[in-house]
Amino acid sequence: MPKDIEQELDAIFAHHNARVAQARSETAGKTAAAESFTQAAAACLAEVIIPALQQMAEALRQRGVAAKVVSDVDDARIDIPVSRHARLGHGFGGYPYLRARADRHRRQIHFERNTSDGRGGNAVGDYAIADINLESVKALVLDLVRELYGPF
Numbered sequence: 753m754p755k756d757i758e759q760e761l762d763a764i765f766a767h768h769n770a771r772v773a774q775a776r777s778e779t780a781g782k783t784a785a786a787e788s789f790t791q792a793a794a795a796c797l798a799e800v801i802i803p804a805l806q807q808m809a810e811a812l813r814q815r816g817v818a819a820k821v822v823s824d825v826d827d828a829r830i831d832i833p834v835s836r837h838a839r840l841g842h843g844f845g846g847y848p849y850l851r852a853r854a855d856r857h858r859r860q861i862h863f864e865r866n867t868s869d870g871r872g873g874n875a876v877g878d879y880a881i882a883d884i885n886l887e888s889v890k891a892l893v894l895d896l897v898r899e900l901y902g903p904f
Contacts, residue, residue: 789881793854796861796881797828801852804889805830812897827853830893834900849873850896852889863892867899 805821809830812819819832829851848866851873855862860880864873876892 789856789859790854792881793856793861794825796884797823797826797852797854800884800886801861801889802828804886805850805852805893807886808890808893808897827851832896832900848896848900850876850893865892865896867896 802821802823805823805828809819809821812832817832817834819830821828821830823829829849831847831849833847848868850863850865852861852863855878858878860878861884862878863876865876866873879888
């Protein structure tokens with residue numbers, strides 16, 4: 753092959769190889785950021801959210817409400833069994849809840865709650881990990897309890 757063609761191919765592939773290297777670098781950066789969020793979210797759930805939910809569940813149990821905390825690696829929730837009849841002192845109810853889960857795509861903790869006997873929850877909000885503390889989680893539970901047990 754003539755040297756001009758060789759030089760032209762080298763120039764083309766030098767540009768191509770630079771784009772491939774940049775794409776790999778960006779992918780590696782995104783993967784590292786996602787892994788960092790995953791670790792931070794797991795720590796937030798284990799060290800802040802679950803303890804706050806457990807403290808609120810204990811406070812509710814002391815008041816006669818059979819609240820319980822259920823959690824796994826990416827998710828934690830407090831279940832508060834209640835119904836209109838249960839609020840009046842008799843019967844069984846559904847399981848309203850407040851749930852927190854790590855949203856890897858948005859890199860935030862998503863909170864949702866259910867205030868009825870039906871399935872599915874309504875979004876409460878998405879919070880950066882830095883904005884979540886024991887008191888903020890307890891306040892979210894308190895809002896749910898106020899909705900469930902407050903005056904009609």
